[in-house]
Amino acid sequence: MRRIIVGLALFFISTQASAVFFEPNLFYFSDSLSHGSSAAASRTFLDGALGFNIDRKGFFQAGWEYGSFSTSDSNNGTTTYTASATGPKFNFYMGRHNTWS
Secondary structure (H helix, E strand, C coil), X not given: CHHHHHHHHHHHHHCCHHHEEEEEXXXXXXXXXXXXXXXXXXXXXXXXXXXXXXXXXXXXXXXXXXXXXXXXEECCCEEEEEEEEEEEEEEECECXXXXXX
């Protein structure tokens, strides 16, 4: 394990700073309604990835991603659901300035 960590550290140090990417994303939505009885809902989407460019121009990227989804609904009772996942992430960018994936 120690050799893997040292190897990854040396790899990232030896590459250019632009070759490593960090991609955080967060979306939060909340809503409530009160008309006779009250109801509320909230949604949270969280996503983050860390990786590196596979080619020199950065069209192809590979890394590791963590994603989480949480929802809560309240109307006479409360229902809550939470899920998370982690795994490999592969990106392919199209366009002149790598703006579409």
